Amino acid sequence: MLDVGFGRYALREETELTDQRALSRRHLLTLSAVASAGAVLAPGVAQAQKKLPQVPRRMLGKTKQTVPILLVGGGMGFKGMDRRIELALQYGANYIDTARKYAGGTSERDAGSTLRKLGARDKTWITSKTEKWSAKGFAQDVAISLDTMKVKSIDLYFLHQLDEVAPLDDKELLQTVERLKKEGKIKFFGFSCHHGNVPELLHAAAQRSMVDAVMFRYNFRQYGDKELNRAIDAAHKANVGLIAMKTQGAEAGFRDAWTKFEQTGKWNKYQSVLKAVWEDTRITAAVSHMTDLTQLRENIGAAVDRQKLGQLERDALRRYAEVTRPYACHGCDHLCGSAIDAPVSVSRTLRSLTYHDAYGDPSKARRVFAEQPAAARRLEGVDFSRAAAACPHGVDIPALMQRAARVLV
Numbered sequence: 001m002l003d004v005g006f007g008r009y010a011l012r013e014e015t016e017l018t019d020q021r022a023l024s025r026r027h028l029l030t031l032s033a034v035a036s037a038g039a040v041l042a043p044g045v046a047q048a049q050k051k052l053p054q055v056p057r058r059m060l061g062k063t064k065q066t067v068p069i070l071l072v073g074g075g076m077g078f079k080g081m082d083r084r085i086e087l088a089l090q091y092g093a094n095y096i097d098t099a100r101k102y103a104g105g106t107s108e109r110d111a112g113s114t115l116r117k118l119g120a121r122d123k124t125w126i127t128s129k130t131e132k133w134s135a136k137g138f139a140q141d142v143a144i145s146l147d148t149m150k151v152k153s154i155d156l157y158f159l160h161q162l163d164e165v166a167p168l169d170d171k172e173l174l175q176t177v178e179r180l181k182k183e184g185k186i187k188f189f190g191f192s193c194h195h196g197n198v199p200e201l202l203h204a205a206a207q208r209s210m211v212d213a214v215m216f217r218y219n220f221r222q223y224g225d226k227e228l229n230r231a232i233d234a235a236h237k238a239n240v241g242l243i244a245m246k247t248q249g250a251e252a253g254f255r256d257a258w259t260k261f262e263q264t265g266k267w268n269k270y271q272s273v274l275k276a277v278w279e280d281t282r283i284t285a286a287v288s289h290m291t292d293l294t295q296l297r298e299n300i301g302a303a304v305d306r307q308k309l310g311q312l313e314r315d316a317l318r319r320y321a322e323v324t325r326p327y328a329c330h331g332c333d334h335l336c337g338s339a340i341d342a343p344v345s346v347s348r349t350l351r352s353l354t355y356h357d358a359y360g361d362p363s364k365a366r367r368v369f370a371e372q373p374a375a376a377r378r379l380e381g382v383d384f385s386r387a388a389a390a391c392p393h394g395v396d397i398p399a400l401m402q403r404a405a406r407v408l409v
């Protein structure tokens with residue numbers, strides 16, 4: 001089992017990323033090859049695939065289908081991403097992860113139109129998600145997704161941000177899923193989970209045959225978590241396909257976090273984090289939101305190069321994790337929530353703050369924060385000291401919530 005790993009998008013400002021990326025590129029022969037090959041794209045995806053190194057593939061659990069270990073994330077939307085998607089497909093990263101609500105609803109639309117332009121729908125795996133967990137809502141959103149992307153079938157459809165087990169036992173929902181599968185509208189079913197009791201949800205997936213795959217928050221910060229590892233083992237043993245998200249373990253309230261990572265070898269922080277996840281063979285793939293060609297090339301470079309992380313790199317990740325520990329929330333509200341005398345979700349608030357501080361996207365941060373009920377957004381005057389004491393991860397909840405009240409409300 002891995003005991004190290006680390007996160008990306010710690011800072012999204014190009015000027016501040018340039019030096020580190022330039023340095024890492026000088027050390028990356030594979031990445032250089034990828035970058036130069038990408039600069040002269042072959043006219044067709046299929047043609048290019050024959051010439052270029054391909055992202056390795058793994059079986060996605062009981063779907064019995066292989067998918068690339070690097071998945072193209074659509075959380076930030078796909079507007080203007082045609083070139084990035086084309087390049088990803090050329091290197092075999094032919095999996096697009098989107099959701100009904102991503103990018104204000106435009107993510108599905110732009111993913112569909114890009115694949116149509118490239119003539120690549122048939123050779124690309126599409127996943128989408130809905131936050132409607134009822135049978136009726138699920139069926140409605142599948143229909144909207146199909147229509148929005150203008151596709152006949154969606155490979156995998158998730159209940160999005162599931163934080164309770166109950167919907168997995170909803171007979172009407174299960175019948176609807178089966179019907180949609182029979183009609184060919186969706187091929188596989190599962191759920192994604194950011195918040196709540198992720199180990200409980202993974203165990204639930206392991207015990208329910210209808211769950212083909214789960215996408216869950218997983219990064220270096222959790223590798224030593226015995227409870228989570230037992231749950232991952234159970235899901236893996238039950239042949240549930242496991243996809244890691246939030247692999248970068250981004251921090252809130254610490255804008256220069258990435259500078260604390262000391263690059264000791266070939267891989268920079270962003271690549272090291274992905275390499276660490278891929279070394280866990282229980283995990284099929286990692287989803288990554290790659291907002292420019294440089295990030296895409298870096299990730300592809302790391303994926304196609306089979307060299308594993310060295311001990312020095314693992315140690316650097318471990319040190320980085322320690323330094324940034326008070327700033328990184330693991331999403332386990334069930335541990336600190338009961339110590340707060342207000343209907344506030346610490347993890348949802350800090351997730352919004354991460355979009356603001358680490359991803360450099362204040363409008364998305366405020367949008368995600370505003371999706372919560374009004375009572376959950378009232379942070380002023382709330383005492384978070386008991387929650388801080390209850391947090392096993394040492395997150396500085398009072399300071400971060402104070403910052404959230406300042407920049408998100």
Ligand code: SF4
Binds near residue numbers: 329336346390392
């Ligand atoms: S603050 Fe701590 S206990 Fe609360 S959700 Fe985050 S990591 Fe979990």
